[in-house]
Amino acid sequence: MGIESDQLVYDYLSRVGDLAQQCQLPSGDRMRLVSGLRNEIDQQRAKSGSDTPASVRRILGRLGTPDEVVAAASADGGQAVSPPASRVAVPQQRVRRRIPRPRKTAAVDQPEPPRPSLGASPPHLAGMDELGPSGSEPDWWRVEAGPFGPGESVAGFVGGVEIPEILKPPPTKEDLAAAEAAAAVERGYVEEEAGEEYEYEDDDDPGEADGGPPRGLRPRLTRRTATAEPLPAFANPFLLLAAALLVAGAVLGSWLALGVGWLLAYASRRLSRTEAKWAVFGLPGAVVTGGLVWLWGRVNGRWGEPIGQDGMRDALAGTWPWVVKGAAVASALYLVWRARRR
Structure with a gap:
């Protein structure tokens, strides 16, 4: 039986707490109200005996x-609620505490609320009266494309593209002419307006007395010749040194000079790896191929003096030095060309 009685009390107090919260009573007043009711109910249950x-x-x-x-409780300012007068008066054994009411202060002048603007509000601040009812806009698939319509939209892309060149007005003919004149000045050519310039040769011109056009006034087209660009200087002495060693080796027949020249060309940091391989292996390989083609033509009797059956050794001994010299000279010329370009 005690469980049902406690359940009735809990339901009653829960209902009181919910109503007090709906009436916007302060949290302290709600707590005192519920605790006062709880104590009152416990005292009445203890006195009744059942x-x-x-x-x-x-x-x-x-x-x-x-x-x-x-x-x-709301009318009494949150004071603990006493039971109604209809019930039997029982002397209270506890001291009732009175909760001080809030002091009455003069009403502080509140600032006037801002007046609503007459213009349209931005979309994120517009009310329902400005946005209109939901679903008032037509469906997007029913809107026909027009010159002033929204145009095609890209999913996930918001905003527009602003290009400075598009925002500027198109250039006029005068602007284009000024740009062409500036470009001509940069190239070294200066042309007067309409290509004519007048100068006076003699102040005492008889044509002036007759009222006719002065004879000394004649058009002249002036042109300023562009300054010749300086020839590219040799900016890579390392490559020139390698080329000099190759030429010296080819002239003197020194294998040491040739080897050092090709080694310097291959180890140079001024050339890329492709250029270094072409200077050391590509060009000499092409020259060697040309020498082999020369020997093949002589063997088959296509050009040069035919080679006998036992004359291949002598032919190789006579062709080999020229092949090496040609390879050295080709590599040297390539290095000089690369040195001038850089």
């Missing part, structure tokens, strides 16, 4: 409905 649900209902009925209790 803890049946019927006795608990009678106690709650004497306290009043939750609406009446909350209304009385």
